[in-house]
Amino acid sequence: NAGVTQTPKFRVLKTGQSMTLLCAQDMNHEYMYWYRQDPGMGLRLIHYSVGEGTTAKGEVPDGYNVSRLKKQNFLLGLESAAPSQTSVYFCASRPKDRGRRQPQHFGDGTRLSIL
Amino acid sequence: GNSVTQMEGPVTLSEEAFLTINCTYTATGYPSLFWYVQYPGEGLQLLLKATKADDKGSNKGFEATYRKETTSFHLEKGSVQVSDSAVYFCALIPLGNTGKLIFGQGTTLQVKP
Numbered sequence: 001n002a003g004v005t006q007t008p009k010f011r012v013l014k015t016g017q018s019m020t021l022l023c024a025q026d027m028n029h030e031y032m033y034w035y036r037q038d039p040g041m042g043l044r045l046i047h048y049s050v051g052e053g054t055t056a057k058g059e060v061p062d063g064y065n066v067s068r069l070k071k072q073n074f075l076l077g078l079e080s081a082a083p084s085q086t087s088v089y090f091c092a093s094r095p096k097d098r099g100r101r102q103p104q105h106f107g108d109g110t111r112l113s114i115l
Numbered sequence: 116g117n118s119v120t121q122m123e124g125p126v127t128l129s130e131e132a133f134l135t136i137n138c139t140y141t142a143t144g145y146p147s148l149f150w151y152v153q154y155p156g157e158g159l160q161l162l163l164k165a166t167k168a169d170d171k172g173s174n175k176g177f178e179a180t181y182r183k184e185t186t187s188f189h190l191e192k193g194s195v196q197v198s199d200s201a202v203y204f205c206a207l208i209p210l211g212n213t214g215k216l217i218f219g220q221g222t223t224l225q226v227k228p
Contacts, residue, residue: 004158031214042119042204042218043159058215090158094214101147101166104216106158 002026006091006107013081013114021076021110023091030096032074033058033104034066036087043090049074050096081114088112117142117209121219128195128226136190136222138179138205146207148172148181148188149216153202162190162203195226 004025013019023032030051035043045058047066055066063085065077074093078085088111092104122137140146147166151159163172168183177192188205205219 033215040220042220043216044218045215048215092159092216101164102214103149103161103164104214106151106160108156108158 004091004093004105004107006089006110008110009108010111011113013078013112015081015083015114017081018077018079019081019112020078021089021091021112023074023076023093023107025072025074025091025093025105027093027095027105028071029093029105030071031094031104032068033092034064034074034076035090035092036060036085037090037109038087046076046089083114086112086114117146117207117217119205119207119217119219121203121205121222123220123222125223125225128224130197130226130228131194132226134190134192134195134199134224136203136205136224138188138190138219140186140188140205140207142186142207142209144210145183146209148179149206149208150177150179150188150190151204151206151218153204153221155201159204195224197226197228200224200226 007022033048034046049068052071091107094104118141149164150162152162163174165172165181171180202221206216
């Protein structure tokens, strides 16, 4: 009963390094999302995907790229990490439905520090 | 645009006290409304939801009523416990079918024995 699994849970990077955060869901959900959580700002949407092979920009997409090659996986990439990207990153997924009633299911987050 | 505003925290209460966390929203039409809870070190969990005006969502003793006339979705609980200490997020999904959540800034609740 894994749900949404994020790896890694913690990571420290140096400015300019690159890395990829992995999100995997085993619920056969069509929609997947990446958020960042910063103090006093709630969660802000970075990118999202409405299906395999599709991605779209959210509220704060700059400095990030994403890919959804398989339905169950949604990858978030940082090509050249910056201190402003220090944050806690959350992945979420939800099924496609006829309206907007289905809630999103969240992973436990990845705490990323950029030095 | 679409937005959610929550009361600023932290909110500190004694065990068995009454809880209200205010949430108001701005959105076109009838959004779906949610409360999520985040316990320390964990991800967000759905607490309750309401999808149309006058709906009341409830779960684990928490309640919130979708008030279209005041564009509000205040969270209430009659008697809080220490285990309710967490960060609470009000959120909405606006019109459209991508299900993007728009969050408030979160309210930290600390319940003391």
